[in-house]
Each structure stands twice: as C-alpha cells, then as structure tokens.
Amino acid sequence: MTVGRLAHSPAAADHTESVARPRPTDAASAAVWDLAATVVDPEVPVLTIADLGILREASVSGGSVLVSITPTYSGCPAVEAIRDDIVTVLAAAGYSDVAVRVVLSPAWTTDWMSADGKRKLEEFGIAPPTGTRPAGPVSLGLGVRCPHCGSLHTRQLSRFGSTSCKALYACQRCQEPFDFFKDH
Incomplete structure (x- = not known):
C-alpha cells in the first residue's frame, strides 16, 4: 500500500x-x-x-x-x-x-461541508459555520447562534476551541460554553 x-x-x-x-x-x-x-x-x-x-x-x-x-x-x-x-x-x-x-x-x-454535516455539528453541540464571517467585532460573537438554546447573544472566549478549526464561545443567555466551527 x-x-x-x-x-x-x-x-x-x-x-x-x-x-x-x-x-x-x-x-x-x-x-x-x-x-x-x-x-x-x-x-x-x-x-x-x-x-x-x-x-x-x-x-x-x-x-x-x-x-x-x-x-x-x-x-x-x-x-x-x-x-x-x-x-x-x-x-x-x-x-x-x-x-x-x-x-x-x-x-x-x-x-464544502454538507447540510447534513452542519446539522450533525449542531446536534452535537458545536455551532456550525454560518457561511459568513460573524458581523461586528469578533469578540462580541454577533451572528454565532448558540447550539444549545439558539440565542445570538454569544461571545468569543478564545480564537481556538478544542481544535484549531473551531473557536470557543459562551452563550450569554444559557451560560453554556460551546465550540464554533469557524468559517473558512
């Protein structure tokens, strides 16, 4: 091989x-x-x-x-x-x-991600890529929907999450941390 x-x-x-x-x-x-x-x-x-x-x-x-x-x-x-x-x-x-x-x-x-793949990410608790970069300052996290409660009131905690292709966010409504699969 x-x-x-x-x-x-x-x-x-x-x-x-x-x-x-x-x-x-x-x-x-x-x-x-x-x-x-x-x-x-x-x-x-x-x-x-x-x-x-x-x-x-x-x-x-x-x-x-x-x-x-x-x-x-x-x-x-x-x-x-x-x-x-x-x-x-x-x-x-x-x-x-x-x-x-x-x-x-x-x-x-x-x-290139499939719609099914994006759905699987969200069900797993990872915010899928949105297809656009979040509006506003990255630190505010505007436009990144919380995969737990659906709120757009989120903020970026770190540019890198559990892997380099994800960023670490926290929801200001439900207080849950989550990874966001960054748009590339």
Missing part, C-alpha cells in the same frame, strides 16, 4: 472551484468513494470526511486506488489519522494498492 503523498493536483490549480467534487459516476470509483466516505473525522467524530467535504476524489485504475483529500487547513493534525483510516477501510474491503493524496489547492472551505 502506498500511504500518503502531499501533492498539488493539476486540476486543483483552478482556484475558481467552490464546491466539493461530486461522487464519481463509474461503479468502481463510486464503490471506493462510498467506502472512504464512511471514515469519521477523529477530531469531530460525529462527522464523516464526506460530511466535512474533505473527500475530494476517488478513482480506480487497473488494480490501483487513489483517494484525494483536502484537510480543513494545511497543518491539520488529523490528516495522518484520516489517511490511515481510509487505507484501513479500503484494505478491509480487499483493495491492496491504495494511495491517499493530500491536495492543498484549492484550499478547503466550509462551503
């Missing part, structure tokens, strides 16, 4: 791409995509890599499998675990020649 190569794919050079790539249409690649899509994010275990939109490509050529992922940010510490989990899932399904490529361009954006 070939595990992990950091790469910039030629197709990724087009920075106008604004949505995650769709599931492949050929049966062999679609089967690989479906298996890879079951891998959960180790930092937010209620989301799959498909929910997050970091699953970018799955293809089969001869006996070789290529899966491409784009991390939520270039220094994401979960990349190695995700890569290993993809290889493990595919190996368990009988694929022996698996390469997982990390593609950094175009950079991941929260726009």
Whole structure:
C-alpha cells in the first residue's frame, strides 16, 4: 500500500472551484468513494470526511486506488489519522494498492461541508459555520447562534476551541460554553 503523498493536483490549480467534487459516476470509483466516505473525522467524530467535504476524489485504475483529500487547513493534525483510516477501510474491503493524496489547492472551505454535516455539528453541540464571517467585532460573537438554546447573544472566549478549526464561545443567555466551527 502506498500511504500518503502531499501533492498539488493539476486540476486543483483552478482556484475558481467552490464546491466539493461530486461522487464519481463509474461503479468502481463510486464503490471506493462510498467506502472512504464512511471514515469519521477523529477530531469531530460525529462527522464523516464526506460530511466535512474533505473527500475530494476517488478513482480506480487497473488494480490501483487513489483517494484525494483536502484537510480543513494545511497543518491539520488529523490528516495522518484520516489517511490511515481510509487505507484501513479500503484494505478491509480487499483493495491492496491504495494511495491517499493530500491536495492543498484549492484550499478547503466550509462551503464544502454538507447540510447534513452542519446539522450533525449542531446536534452535537458545536455551532456550525454560518457561511459568513460573524458581523461586528469578533469578540462580541454577533451572528454565532448558540447550539444549545439558539440565542445570538454569544461571545468569543478564545480564537481556538478544542481544535484549531473551531473557536470557543459562551452563550450569554444559557451560560453554556460551546465550540464554533469557524468559517473558512
């Protein structure tokens, strides 16, 4: 098994791409995509890599499998675990020649998250990205809805929450702290 190569794919050079790539249409690649899509994010275990939109490509050529992922940010510490989990899932399904490529361009954006993924975040107690940066000073947290009570009266406690892709907020109504998955 070939595990992990950091790469910039030629197709990724087009920075106008604004949505995650769709599931492949050929049966062999679609089967690989479906298996890879079951891998959960180790930092937010209620989301799959498909929910997050970091699953970018799955293809089969001869006996070789290529899966491409784009991390939520270039220094994401979960990349190695995700890569290993993809290889493990595919190996368990009988694929022996698996390469997982990390593609950094175009950079991941929260726009690639699925609506289902955003719903799962909120149900888990993490405010999902809003699609826009919060209005007003970041310290006021205007526009970040509390996932516990729905209030917009929240404030940022720290630019970083339990992971670097989240910020720590507190609700001024229900007094509960919560993570906000930052818009990227």
